[in-house]
Amino acid sequence: MAVADVTDALTAAPLRSNRRRVVRRILHNPLALTGLAVLAIAVILAVFANWLAPHEPTQTHLDRAFAPPGTAGYLLGTDDLGRDVLSRIMFGLRASLHVGVLAVAFSLVVGVPLGLIAGYFRTVDALISRLTDLVLAFPFLILAVGLAAIRGASLGNAAIAIGIAQIPGMIRIVRSETLRIKSLDFVAAAIVEGASDAWVLGRHIFPNAGSAIIVQATVGIPAAILGEAVLSFLGLGIQPPAPSLGTMLADAQQFASRAPWAAVMPGVAIMLLTLAFNIVGDSLRDALDPKASRR
Amino acid sequence: MRRYLLNRLWQSAVTLVLATIVVFAGVRALPGDPALALAGEDRDPESLRAIRQQYGLDQSWLVQFWQFVSHAARGDLGQSIRTGTPVRSMILSALPVTIELSVLAILIASVIGVGAGVIAAVRRGRPAEWAANALALLGLSVPHFWLGLMAILYLSVALGLFPASGFVPFFSNPVANLHHLILPALILGTGLSAVIMRQTRSSMLDALSADYIRTAEAKGLPPKAVVGKHALRNSLIVVVTIVGLQLGALISGAVVTERIFALPGFGKLTVDAVFQRDYPVIQAVVLVTATSYIVINLLVDLLYSVIDPRIRVRGEA
Numbered sequence: 001m002a003v004a005d006v007t008d009a010l011t012a013a014p015l016r017s018n019r020r021r022v023v024r025r026i027l028h029n030p031l032a033l034t035g036l037a038v039l040a041i042a043v044i045l046a047v048f049a050n051w052l053a054p055h056e057p058t059q060t061h062l063d064r065a066f067a068p069p070g071t072a073g074y075l076l077g078t079d080d081l082g083r084d085v086l087s088r089i090m091f092g093l094r095a096s097l098h099v100g101v102l103a104v105a106f107s108l109v110v111g112v113p114l115g116l117i118a119g120y121f122r123t124v125d126a127l128i129s130r131l132t133d134l135v136l137a138f139p140f141l142i143l144a145v146g147l148a149a150i151r152g153a154s155l156g157n158a159a160i161a162i163g164i165a166q167i168p169g170m171i172r173i174v175r176s177e178t179l180r181i182k183s184l185d186f187v188a189a190a191i192v193e194g195a196s197d198a199w200v201l202g203r204h205i206f207p208n209a210g211s212a213i214i215v216q217a218t219v220g221i222p223a224a225i226l227g228e229a230v231l232s233f234l235g236l237g238i239q240p241p242a243p244s245l246g247t248m249l250a251d252a253q254q255f256a257s258r259a260p261w262a263a264v265m266p267g268v269a270i271m272l273l274t275l276a277f278n279i280v281g282d283s284l285r286d287a288l289d290p291k292a293s294r295r
Numbered sequence: 296m297r298r299y300l301l302n303r304l305w306q307s308a309v310t311l312v313l314a315t316i317v318v319f320a321g322v323r324a325l326p327g328d329p330a331l332a333l334a335g336e337d338r339d340p341e342s343l344r345a346i347r348q349q350y351g352l353d354q355s356w357l358v359q360f361w362q363f364v365s366h367a368a369r370g371d372l373g374q375s376i377r378t379g380t381p382v383r384s385m386i387l388s389a390l391p392v393t394i395e396l397s398v399l400a401i402l403i404a405s406v407i408g409v410g411a412g413v414i415a416a417v418r419r420g421r422p423a424e425w426a427a428n429a430l431a432l433l434g435l436s437v438p439h440f441w442l443g444l445m446a447i448l449y450l451s452v453a454l455g456l457f458p459a460s461g462f463v464p465f466f467s468n469p470v471a472n473l474h475h476l477i478l479p480a481l482i483l484g485t486g487l488s489a490v491i492m493r494q495t496r497s498s499m500l501d502a503l504s505a506d507y508i509r510t511a512e513a514k515g516l517p518p519k520a521v522v523g524k525h526a527l528r529n530s531l532i533v534v535v536t537i538v539g540l541q542l543g544a545l546i547s548g549a550v551v552t553e554r555i556f557a558l559p560g561f562g563k564l565t566v567d568a569v570f571q572r573d574y575p576v577i578q579a580v581v582l583v584t585a586t587s588y589i590v591i592n593l594l595v596d597l598l599y600s601v602i603d604p605r606i607r608v609r610g611e612a
Binding site: 253 | 306309310313314317321324325326432433435436437438440441442444445447448452453542543544546547550551554555565566569570572574577580581584585588589592
């Protein structure tokens, strides 16, 4: 046990100071702070949409159709059925974040254990690599098409399709991290000391692969949000009248020259959301990368 | 090299077989009785039995799988339930549109991505780098189908610079063909160019700090020659790598882009088939996509190992 305690102490200390350095770097990066602020606003708007939205997102006011932005009570205007664009965007943000988090959670639950196993036990590595190749052979849209044909189009199925498509990337990252960490001295020491595979994986490798996993998840969420928008735009995701930024764009395409705001605003909302996630993800990667200070 | 080649071929073959099994199993998992779907209005038991016999639906799964594979290998992908057209001819007429769109998009993305990446690396710490980085970040974040909508709304409808939709075959009128495809290709290339830009920038930065570049500078080679000859050579590898990695995203992107610009390509065929529940078409489309993905990736990897000998060594290790 003694050696394990020592190796624990050795790995735990740099981890903590590392975390403090990462937080400090992020807090000193104005761009990252802006990104975080945008994300915070988006999350608040989405979570409290029921209370914050000025109108019911699905309620139609045919007498107020095509009201331009700035009309009293309709800050961002209305669509062809007189529905409030702002309220629909708030609920659409909720759907986007929902799918983004769900899809990435799915890819984490499946991808992280498989990546750990592939990197640690060389015997199953080839098998998992073939499975990864197999999933990659079905681009996410084709996967979503197949899933929609089998199980019907819905928010949940869109999230599953996007999540499956993200699993190979997650496996690859976790696998290569596992390979790297496994070759470090303290892990070798633990193995020599007789620690079980489960102990080494759970206690040494997984915690040290954490930062790479977090970065991959941060990159995965905006990709999933864009994916949801695409699927809903095509009619393979969230079904109308439930508001989603993608379905809003699909609707607005029909009357875009009459009411361009209905086509512009949801797109801007998606862009700001994914931009904020990408900025935070980039800053996080730079902050976690020891080489970044040289660049 | 030979061992790497054989190993890579073997891997692709295994993946292809697994993909075929997935497609076959996926079709069996579809809701509803395929015989009922094929019969349409005619529901009497006698004709259902005839249909089951005709399509081999009364056989065991193993026999059905073998029939599916042997038919597909001969290019027989069945018939559309909706129109009765052979799926093979539907795919053959749609594929050229998508291939042309994708190749154009890759070309545009490579020119923009490599150009911006080189500028960002050479002009480190200057406004040009900042602008190139910001553009790349924007390119990664913007939903490109929305960008397509905006382009149609403002460039095609309002300004009349490009046709808003439609397609003209290349061999009937090359100029009109390019005029119709340039905007969709530009839109499809946005995300790809951002990825290529970032990769070019980082590999250029690595290359520019490498010893052989310092040697080249030290022996008095002008900076332009150093960048052009030594560092840019790597960008070919970058483009090939990225295209290999982003192939799935490119295929998905092409589907959406075709939908927006009403191009009669593979993507439109796919989406239409889902909404019409045209299962033979869905099955064929998924199979063709997976097969082409596997084959193109194999080609990319082989090309890669020709350009960069280090890959071969690593692949064998």
